[in-house]
Amino acid sequence: MIAEKKAYLLMTVLFFAVGLGIYANVIANGIFIFDDFEYVVGNPLIQNRANLDLSDPRQLGYLTFALNFALGKDDPRGYHLFNVLVHIINALVVFFLVRVLLRILSGPPQEADRVPQNSVAFLTAFIFLVHPLGTMAVSYISQRFTSLAAMFYLLSVLGYLNARVRFEADRESRAAYALYGVSLLCTVLAMRTKEISVTIPFAIGAFEFLLFSGSVFGRRRFLYLIPYAAFLGIIPLSLFGPNLGLIEGGTGIAEVTRGEKIYDLTERSPFHYFYTQFRVIVIYLRLLLLPIGQRVVYDLKVSLSFFEPWVLLSFAVLSSIAAAAVVAWRKASALVPARAAFPKLAALGILWFFLTLSVESSIIPIKDLMFEHRTYLPSVGFYTTMSVILVWALGSIRTPVRPVVLVGVSAAVLALVLGTATVLRNQVWTDEVAFWDDVVQKNPNKAIGYHNRGNAYANRGIYDLALEDMNWTIASFPKNPMAAAKSFEIADFTAENMAKTYMNRASVYLSLGMRELSDQDLKRARDLTFRRPIDTDSVRGIANEYVRQGAYRYAIEEYSKVLEWDPTDFNVLIDRANAYSLTGNYADAIRDLSRIILLDPENALALHNRGIAYAWSGNKDAAMADLATACGLGNQASCDSIESLRKSEK
Numbered sequence: 001m002i003a004e005k006k007a008y009l010l011m012t013v014l015f016f017a018v019g020l021g022i023y024a025n026v027i028a029n030g031i032f033i034f035d036d037f038e039y040v041v042g043n044p045l046i047q048n049r050a051n052l053d054l055s056d057p058r059q060l061g062y063l064t065f066a067l068n069f070a071l072g073k074d075d076p077r078g079y080h081l082f083n084v085l086v087h088i089i090n091a092l093v094v095f096f097l098v099r100v101l102l103r104i105l106s107g108p109p110q111e112a113d114r115v116p117q118n119s120v121a122f123l124t125a126f127i128f129l130v131h132p133l134g135t136m137a138v139s140y141i142s143q144r145f146t147s148l149a150a151m152f153y154l155l156s157v158l159g160y161l162n163a164r165v166r167f168e169a170d171r172e173s174r175a176a177y178a179l180y181g182v183s184l185l186c187t188v189l190a191m192r193t194k195e196i197s198v199t200i201p202f203a204i205g206a207f208e209f210l211l212f213s214g215s216v217f218g219r220r221r222f223l224y225l226i227p228y229a230a231f232l233g234i235i236p237l238s239l240f241g242p243n244l245g246l247i248e249g250g251t252g253i254a255e256v257t258r259g260e261k262i263y264d265l266t267e268r269s270p271f272h273y274f275y276t277q278f279r280v281i282v283i284y285l286r287l288l289l290l291p292i293g294q295r296v297v298y299d300l301k302v303s304l305s306f307f308e309p310w311v312l313l314s315f316a317v318l319s320s321i322a323a324a325a326v327v328a329w330r331k332a333s334a335l336v337p338a339r340a341a342f343p344k345l346a347a348l349g350i351l352w353f354f355l356t357l358s359v360e361s362s363i364i365p366i367k368d369l370m371f372e373h374r375t376y377l378p379s380v381g382f383y384t385t386m387s388v389i390l391v392w393a394l395g396s397i398r399t400p401v402r403p404v405v406l407v408g409v410s411a412a413v414l415a416l417v418l419g420t421a422t423v424l425r426n427q428v429w430t431d432e433v434a435f436w437d438d439v440v441q442k443n444p445n446k447a448i449g450y451h452n453r454g455n456a457y458a459n460r461g462i463y464d465l466a467l468e469d470m471n472w473t474i475a476s477f478p479k480n481p482m483a484a485a486k487s488f489e490i491a492d493f494t495a496e497n498m499a500k501t502y503m504n505r506a507s508v509y510l511s512l513g514m515r516e517l518s519d520q521d522l523k524r525a526r527d528l529t530f531r532r533p534i535d536t537d538s539v540r541g542i543a544n545e546y547v548r549q550g551a552y553r554y555a556i557e558e559y560s561k562v563l564e565w566d567p568t569d570f571n572v573l574i575d576r577a578n579a580y581s582l583t584g585n586y587a588d589a590i591r592d593l594s595r596i597i598l599l600d601p602e603n604a605l606a607l608h609n610r611g612i613a614y615a616w617s618g619n620k621d622a623a624m625a626d627l628a629t630a631c632g633l634g635n636q637a638s639c640d641s642i643e644s645l646r647k648s649e650k
Contacts, residue, residue, distance in 0.1 A: 019088035022422045026139045029430040030080040038253045039142040057238035060193045061145040079141045086147045087138045093154040095125035100161050104211050105344050107337030119407040123387035132291045132421040137376035139429035145194040150377040152190035159183030160204050191234040196359045198235045201228035268365035275303035277361040278314035280370045288382045298370045299443040302488040325350035346388040352381030367491045432456040447476040470505040499525040513598050552579045570596050586617035604633040
């Protein structure tokens with residue numbers, strides 16, 4: 001027992017060392033990217049925890065973001081570290097989950113050889129830890145919803161299995177009741193983190209049916225499943241409750257996300273999505289087996305019929321895998337438990353893969369046909385089956401070297417190969433331009449890559465390349481955005497998103513001093529959305545009140561609403577620049593003020609404020625130049641600031 005505990009401790013140290021090592025670059029240099037700007041950066045739901053409400057189906061995920069914000073504000077390092085730690089914990093839980101499954105399947109200790117069992121559990125967990133396909137769920141801050149939900153999902157199943165083993169040995173076991181309670185709690189937490197957790201009752205039900213058929217409780221054992229069945233209503237209530245008047249609606253991005261899911265369910269074809277998912281799942285399997293050519297966005301054409309050749313071929317492949325699982329389980333049932341454990345575990349791995357993938361790869365339509373993070377939880381089943389095959393194959397080799405040594409060598413090779421691939425893949429998660437350039441290079445016909453790369457270039461002031469990408473995006477606009485919104489391939493071409501592209505290009509034109517072209521794009525944006533300009537005085541008043549209260553981030557959001565429709569409002573640009581400076585974001589403050597100065601070089605107030613921003617950011621030469629110009633234009637505050645700067649240098 002002591003030796004076993006030492007082994008687990010060493011394994012834990014190893015997992016943390018390897019996990020932190022292969023994700024070190026992301027922890028140190030990772031950035032906010034893609035949907036992070038909606039879910040995390042500037043999201044009122046995490047900046048004020050009072051905004052979190054029961055209607056939010058991902059409440060717990062937002063709560064962890066709020067914790068990160070409270071500890072480190074907008075420093076991405078804390079968010080990335082949290083994600084990596086969750087991933088490492090998940091890998092450890094996977095080890096204990098596979099281990100308990102094998103012990104249930106193999107029967108009494110004297111009938112089983114625990115060494116190969118622990119080898120299978122270790123390999124499964126270790127591959128899960130280092131495999132590069134997990135990077136999207138780990139290195140992408142917003143996909144904490146996936147990894148965190150997976151953690152509670154795994155803990156729920158692990159807790160249930162351990163509880164049931166103890167109940168079989170002792171009906172009054174306090175430890176069993178405690179573990180059962182932990183399992184129930186984790187089920188609720190998972191369902192309050194992401195919708196994929198709705199399959200927990202089915203997973204636990206399947207394990208109960210398959211693993212405890214000889215239970216001392218007989219059919220009464222299914223009573224343990226009643227609370228889990230009751231929990232099936234949590235996610236549907238969160239999604240549809242506000243529409244039915246059962247609970248209040250949420251706010252912000254959480255409400256937007258809920259609305260998009262309902263739109264997908266009601267407006268998109270479930271059959272076209274279903275047919276396409278046969279192809280998608282085969283791609284997932286290929287990536288799990290050979291993770292080459294990974295990408296954030298996949299350019300797939302939707303399948304309109306089940307009888308398309310690639311759909312039929314994919315269906316045949318997946319059906320063969322499912323049939324193999326059934327055959328393996330049935331044939332293993334005729335063997336003694338110790339010999340049946342491995343083939344049965346391989347079958348359970350296949351069951352886990354299909355079951356946990358069913359929410360996002362079945363008949364439930366989702367706008368995006370494919371994302372790598374959707375394999376995060378299902379991959380546990382795939383790695384389990386592959387580990388069984390690998391350990392069995394190594395054990396069949398005739399060699400004086402012990403099988404456990406071969407397993408260790410295999411783990412080292414996997415760590416080197418897969419770990420290196422993970423390190424290399426993580427490079428795109430540390431640079432916004434590189435990230436979107438990777439998307440464009442691998443999907444040259446997908447507008448989302450050009451749109452976002454153009455914005456990334458604009459943020460860096462590389463306006464010529466920004467305009468090239470924005471022009472490409474606009475040239476791809478469909479003639480009927482309403483019809484496009486219901487498609488899968490060009491679902492991002494909503495009128496609102498098209499308007500945003502025009503507004504982004506208008507902002508670039510304005511930064512280049514091309515006022516007329518900027519105005520033309522702003523008019524196109526307004527025509528697309530059929531929205532009238534907002535009440536700028538009212539919104540600016542709200543923003544000013546936020547400034548008075550010291551809530552600068554909220555103020556920036558309100559100022560941005562005005563500038564979204566009128567980026568030439570110099571007064572609001574100055575106000576937003578001041579708010580940026582008060583949050584320590586001098587780069588954005590300088591950018592807003594530079595826009596004014598480009599169009600109005602003698603704007604003394606903008607010159608003065610930019611000089612102060614330069615001074616606060618440590619660029620004293622630029623500060624002196626701006627303050628001197630503003631002083632020459634009659635701004636006395638600038639003259640005084642020059643003297644203060646000179647004194648500070650002495």
